[in-house]
Amino acid sequence: MRTPTFGAMAVVVALVTTACSSGAGSPSPTQAPVTPAPGQSADASAPPATISGDIKVIMEQVPDTDVVAAMLADFNKAYPDVKVTIDGMTYDQMRDRIVSSFLTPQPTYDMIIVDNPWMYDFASGGFLEPLDERIAATEGYAYDDYAAPLRDIATVDGKIYGVPFYNYGLGLIYRKDLYQAAGLLPPTALDDLVAVATKLNTGGRTGLAMQPQKGYKIFEEWGNYLFAAGGSIQDADNKVALDSPEARRALQTYIDLYKSVAPANSLNWAFDEALRAVGSDQAAQMISYNWMLPTLNKPGGPGGDLAGQFALAPVPGGKAILGAWYWSIPSNSTQKDAAWAFISWLTSKEQDTQRVIAGGAPVRESVMTDPNVWAKGFGQDYYETAAKILANSAPLADGPNAEESINVVGDALNAAVAGQLSVDEAIKQAATNMQAVLDGQ
Amino acid sequence: MIGGRGDPTAGVPPPPSWSNRHPCHDHDPGHAPSGESRRRQPRGASVIRLVPRLGIRHVFLAPLLIVLGGIVAYPLLYSLWLSFTNFNIIKQDQTRLVGLDQYLGLAANETYVAGLVNTLVFVGLAVAIELVLGLALALALQRVLPGRGRNALRSFLLTPMFVTPIAVGLMFRFLLNQQLGLIPAILEPLGVRIDFFGTQLALFSIIAIDVWQWTPFMLLLLLAGLESLPPQPFEAAKVDGAGTWFTFRNVTLPLLRPVIAVAALIRGLDAFKVFEYVFAITRGGPGSATETLQYQVYRTGFSFFRLGEAAAMAFVLVVIVLLLIVPLYRRVGDR
Numbered sequence: 001m002r003t004p005t006f007g008a009m010a011v012v013v014a015l016v017t018t019a020c021s022s023g024a025g026s027p028s029p030t031q032a033p034v035t036p037a038p039g040q041s042a043d044a045s046a047p048p049a050t051i052s053g054d055i056k057v058i059m060e061q062v063p064d065t066d067v068v069a070a071m072l073a074d075f076n077k078a079y080p081d082v083k084v085t086i087d088g089m090t091y092d093q094m095r096d097r098i099v100s101s102f103l104t105p106q107p108t109y110d111m112i113i114v115d116n117p118w119m120y121d122f123a124s125g126g127f128l129e130p131l132d133e134r135i136a137a138t139e140g141y142a143y144d145d146y147a148a149p150l151r152d153i154a155t156v157d158g159k160i161y162g163v164p165f166y167n168y169g170l171g172l173i174y175r176k177d178l179y180q181a182a183g184l185l186p187p188t189a190l191d192d193l194v195a196v197a198t199k200l201n202t203g204g205r206t207g208l209a210m211q212p213q214k215g216y217k218i219f220e221e222w223g224n225y226l227f228a229a230g231g232s233i234q235d236a237d238n239k240v241a242l243d244s245p246e247a248r249r250a251l252q253t254y255i256d257l258y259k260s261v262a263p264a265n266s267l268n269w270a271f272d273e274a275l276r277a278v279g280s281d282q283a284a285q286m287i288s289y290n291w292m293l294p295t296l297n298k299p300g301g302p303g304g305d306l307a308g309q310f311a312l313a314p315v316p317g318g319k320a321i322l323g324a325w326y327w328s329i330p331s332n333s334t335q336k337d338a339a340w341a342f343i344s345w346l347t348s349k350e351q352d353t354q355r356v357i358a359g360g361a362p363v364r365e366s367v368m369t370d371p372n373v374w375a376k377g378f379g380q381d382y383y384e385t386a387a388k389i390l391a392n393s394a395p396l397a398d399g400p401n402a403e404e405s406i407n408v409v410g411d412a413l414n415a416a417v418a419g420q421l422s423v424d425e426a427i428k429q430a431a432t433n434m435q436a437v438l439d440g441q
Numbered sequence: 442m443i444g445g446r447g448d449p450t451a452g453v454p455p456p457p458s459w460s461n462r463h464p465c466h467d468h469d470p471g472h473a474p475s476g477e478s479r480r481r482q483p484r485g486a487s488v489i490r491l492v493p494r495l496g497i498r499h500v501f502l503a504p505l506l507i508v509l510g511g512i513v514a515y516p517l518l519y520s521l522w523l524s525f526t527n528f529n530i531i532k533q534d535q536t537r538l539v540g541l542d543q544y545l546g547l548a549a550n551e552t553y554v555a556g557l558v559n560t561l562v563f564v565g566l567a568v569a570i571e572l573v574l575g576l577a578l579a580l581a582l583q584r585v586l587p588g589r590g591r592n593a594l595r596s597f598l599l600t601p602m603f604v605t606p607i608a609v610g611l612m613f614r615f616l617l618n619q620q621l622g623l624i625p626a627i628l629e630p631l632g633v634r635i636d637f638f639g640t641q642l643a644l645f646s647i648i649a650i651d652v653w654q655w656t657p658f659m660l661l662l663l664l665a666g667l668e669s670l671p672p673q674p675f676e677a678a679k680v681d682g683a684g685t686w687f688t689f690r691n692v693t694l695p696l697l698r699p700v701i702a703v704a705a706l707i708r709g710l711d712a713f714k715v716f717e718y719v720f721a722i723t724r725g726g727p728g729s730a731t732e733t734l735q736y737q738v739y740r741t742g743f744s745f746f747r748l749g750e751a752a753a754m755a756f757v758l759v760v761i762v763l764l765l766i767v768p769l770y771r772r773v774g775d776r
Contacts, residue, residue, distance in 0.1 A: 096743055099530055121746070125531035214726025265619035265636040267727045268643070273618060282620050404745040411552070411726075418640045418727030 047138070047345075052081035053338025055110040058097060061088035064166060067358045068346065075345055082338045091115075102127040102330060110333040111342060114162050114326045116153045116395050117402035122328070123156035124400065129329040129336055130159040138344045145349065145364045147390040149322050153398065162326025163347050164363040169389040170224055170320045173278065173292055174285035176311045178205075186313035190228040190253055193316040197261040200284035207261030209274035209283035210254075212417045216396075217270045219410035220321055221287055223396055225250040228317025233409075238399055240438065242409065243431035251416055251423045258417055267418060278310075279303045287315055289323075290386045291361040294378040312385045314392070322393035324363070362386055401437045408433035524752035531746050543753035553754065555729035556737045559644055560758075563733060564712040567651045568705055574652065575659025575704070576697075580689075582660070583667045595664065599657045606654065610721025613650045638723055643730045647718045655711070659704050666700030667693075702773045706766060713762055734758050 059065045065088045072084055087109070089097065094113065101108040102122075114122060122128050135143050143151070146164045154162040172186060172193075178200055179185070187193040193208075201207030211217045223233065231246030263269070263277055275292060277283040279302035286292075293312040296303035303310060314320060327343045329336050345351055349366055356362045357376045367373055368387040374380040397405045409430040416426030527539045547553050578598070582591050601609070616622045617637040628635065637646040674696065678688045694701075716735040719725060725732040725740075734754060742751030 092743075099743075099746070103530070121531045125533075127531065214724045214728070263620045264634070265639060267636075267640075268614075268638040268723045273621065276621055280621070401745070407740070407744070411729075414726045415728035418730070420640065420728035420730075 047079075047337060047341035049079055050081065051079060051337055051341050053110075053335040053341075054083045055085070055333075055335045055338050055342060056108060057084060057086045057111040057342070058094055058101075058109045059086055059088050059113050060091050060094050064355075064360050067355055067360050070358070071346065071351065071355065074351075075342060078345060079338075079341050082341055084342055098330075102332065105332075107330055107332045107334070109330060110335040111339040112328055112330060113165070114328045116322070116324045116326070117397060117406055119153055119162060119326065120156050120399050120402055123159070123161040127331055128161040129331045129333070130161060131163065131329070131340075132160050134340045134344070135160060135163075138340075140348070141344060142349060142364075142366070145366050147363075147365060147387070147393075149393045149395070150324055150363060150390060153322075153324060153395055154326055162328040163343055164324055165327050165347065166325040166361045167291075167363050167386070167390055168289050168323030168325075168361075169386070169393050170220065170287055170315055170322075171290040171293075171385065171389050172285060172313045172315055173288055173290075173296065173310055174313065175278075175306070175309055177309045178284050179311075186311075187316040188318070189316050190225060190250070193228075194253060194257060197257060197285070201261040205281060206263045206277070206283045207285070208257060209269070209277040209286040210258055210262040210266065211270050211274050211286075211288075212254075212258060212262075212266065212414060213268050213270045214414035215407045215410040217410065218413045218417070219396055219406055220323070222250065222254050222413050223321040224287055224315040224317070224319075225254050227319040227321075227394075228315065229253070230317075233394075233396060234398070238438070240431050240435040242434060243427055247427050247431075248423050251413065251427060254413075255417050255423070267414075275302055279306065281306060289361075290382075290389055293382055294359065297378065312382055314385065314389050318392055320389050320393040322390070322395050324395075363390075365390075397434075397438075399438055400440060405434045405437040408437055520752045521756060523749050524756050526749045527747075528749035528752075529746050530748055536749075539749070543750050544757065546750070547753060547757060552725075552729055552732055553734075553737060556725075556732035556734045557757075557761075559730075559732055560713065560715065560734045561761075562644065563648055563651070563715055564709055566645075567648045567655070567712050567715075568708050570648070570652050571656045571659045571708060572701065572705055574656045575663050576701070578656070578660045579663035579667055580693075582664055595660070598660060601654045602657045602661075604654070606717035607721055609650060609654050610718040613646075613653075613718070614722045617646065638727070640727045640730050643723055643727060647715070647722070647731055650718050651712065651715065655708060658708065662700060662704040662707075663697070666697050666704075670696050699773055702769060706769055706773065709769075710762065710766065713758065 059068065065086065069086055072086075075084065076082070087097075095115070095118070098109065098112050098114075101112075102125075114128070135141055143160070143163075150164040150167065151160075154160050154164065174186060179196075182199055184196050184199065187196045197207035199207070211221050226233065226242075226247055229246040229250040231244050231250060232241045235241040258266075263283060266273065266277075271288050271292075274283070274286045274288060275296070278286050279296055290312055293310055295301055296310040297307050299307050301307060327347065329339045329343070333339060346355070349364060352360075352362075352364050353367050353370060353373055356364075356367050356373055362368045362373075362383060365387055368383040370383075371380075374383055377383065396402070396409075399405075412421065412426045412430035412433065415421040415429075416423055421429065524543055525538055525540060526536055527543075528536050582594060604612075616624050619625050619634075619636070625635070625637075636642060670693070674692050675688065678692050683691070714735055715733050716739065719731050719733050719736045720739070723731040725736055735758075738751045738754045738758075741754060742748050
């Protein structure tokens with residue numbers, strides 16, 4: 001039986017391990033990152049309407065993808081010779097495809113979505129095209145129109161590698177009717193949040209839907225508590241500053257709230273469960289992405305009969321965790337000019353206005369202060385609050401290995417909420433592990 | 442079968458027109474040309490001359506071996522090599538050999554060790570429960586329902602197998618959700634409140650989901666095994682007045698043992714790959730309660746880009762699988 005035994009074992013081994021191989025077509029690990037192909041225009045200029053090309057775009061399959069797809073016809077009126085194909089997929093699939101495309105001699109994608117934790121690693125690895133010259137050469141583009149925190153994420157070693165496309169700034173989404181009935185105002189400090197959530201925790205409705213899921217989600221929520229407590233994630237020298245009394249207070253408050261006012265048994269909840277709980281009148285409020293507000297207030301949406309009753313406020317303490325998506329051009333793309341034509345058209349003030357009115361998350365300040373957008377979109381309050389959130393926000397991590405450093409902190413926080421670690425142990429573990437990851441250990 | 446053990450064609454030159462020759466004629470001594478004609482073969486026919494020397498069975502095996510080499514051996518060896526490097530997808534220019542560092546680092550990695558323990562608990566419990574339930578259902582189906590009814594019920598019971606595991610994970614994430622789920626809503630009026638994904642129960646809830654999805658697989662195999670058992674031993678046991686339990690223990694189980702071993706082997710191998718439920722529901726939490734090796738391999742390799750370390754993680758799992766499975770496979774083979 002020796003032969004079949006090892007034949008079967010070989011298959012087992014392959015099934016287990018092929019997930020770790022970049023496959024036969026992958027280049028040698030020692031191969032240098034792909035550099036721009038000769039003949040590509042490094043000297044950028046405003047994209048002329050006569051430009052031609054065939055670009056493939058990768059996006060997460062979310063409602064915003066449909067908004068962008070619906071704008072293609074207008075784009076082709078301006079650029080008739082640029083053919084755009086959009087590939088929509090799930091988040092994790094998207095990242096895997098993007099990385100694969102970076103490594104192939106014939107890239108699959110010419111225009112990609114870059115999530116903020118990937119930005120530094122992708123840019124410093126040489127996988128993204130610097131956009132400074134193209135931005136400068138595009139007349140009327142107004143890059144300064146994006147909030148400074150959004151621009152900071154896209155800037156790596158002094159160069160711009162992405163154009164903001166979608167914001168994930170967090171805010172407090174609450175029920176106006178419940179606040180009014182109880183005579184409450186949106187909390188402006190951590191203690192206020194505890195008081196408000198406790199007061200609203202009545203009648204079968206919990207005071208606050210939380211998202212303590214291990215990894216990214218809990219850190220994304222708890223980071224707001226940390227800022228409200230006066231703490232910070234990294235100091236001015238980018239050293240991890242989590243091991244602080246403020247962080248301990250923030251975590252203790254988070255755990256106390258989870259135990260007293262959050263839905264029972266919600267330790268694995270992420271933002272979608274919290275959205276459903278708030279939308280179905282089972283929780284009074286949540287800290288979540290600001291654009292959840294129009295989602296909940298939309299008739300026929302997850303807010304059901306409660307649509308119109310939801311409002312947005314900055315998180316307690318004022319400073320929010322910021323997530324964002326960017327449009328970037330892979331450095332191995334052979335269609336950079338055509339890709340920039342589409343990016344610069346799609347993110348121009350004029351088109352961004354249309355995208356935001358159609359339901360896209362706002363990123364340009366001029367769009368968020370435009371009365372036309374207020375009227376046709378989701379109201380003045382929403383856009384003004386969103387602008388305020390973006391102006392005073394910071395990402396979870398900025399620098400090398402950001403994705404992993406976020407996850408190691410989130411793992412420790414979740415273990416503390418689960419009772420596997422004390423607050424002190426969790427904060428120490430989070431700080432030590434995050435620093436080790438940032439140091440590349 | 443073409444050729445056989447001690448194939449006499451080895452070293453025998455080919456006939457003048459081998460392509461017209463039926464392969465089964467390999468053994469036909471009448472077709473063996475003389476040593477004289479062998480010397481007269483033109484040089485260009487050297488490849489053809491090689492065919493009988495290797496044995497025609499090897500020639501027919503070649504395409505399969507080439508494909509297996511490309512899709513199994515190459516990725517396997519490449520992954521093994523990666524596990525001895527610090528290979529990072531986005532820092533390829535810094536790649537260097539690090540010897541056993543990746544493997545030694547895993548021993549000190551608490552999350553990895555927790556994942557290893559969880560994976561072994563998951564595989565052991567899930568496969569054992571599926572086996573017992575599958576056998577009970579198979580016996581019930583065989584005894585209670587005849588012909589058509591059995592087939593209809595069998596088809597119905599198999600449906601969980603056809604749902605993709607990621608969808609099963611998402612389905613149970615909401616079905617078991619305390620506030621929004623159907624199952625807690627049914628249990629609540631009965632005074633039962635269970636924290637399915639809390640620290641104590643999360644791993645067992647994941648095991649229960651696996652049992653829901655894969656018990657039908659055990660049922661399928663064991664029922665087929667039961668139906669193929671010879672009737673004589675059962676008739677003899679009946680004539681001798683053996684009771685139901687005695688017959689089951691001393692006749693059914695021993696006869697069914699090879700089928701049980703194969704079913705456990707296949708499910709065991711599959712269970713080691715547990716990923717989707719963890720990915721869709723708990724992401725390894727709470728704390729490290731549902732960390733599994735495959736989820737860590739994915740997270741390390743694809744989310745954190747450290748393919749060298751992920752490859753080492755996977756190879757430790759490969760060694761464990763080999764240590765557990767090879768003896769079982771040998772035992773089945775011996776029978």
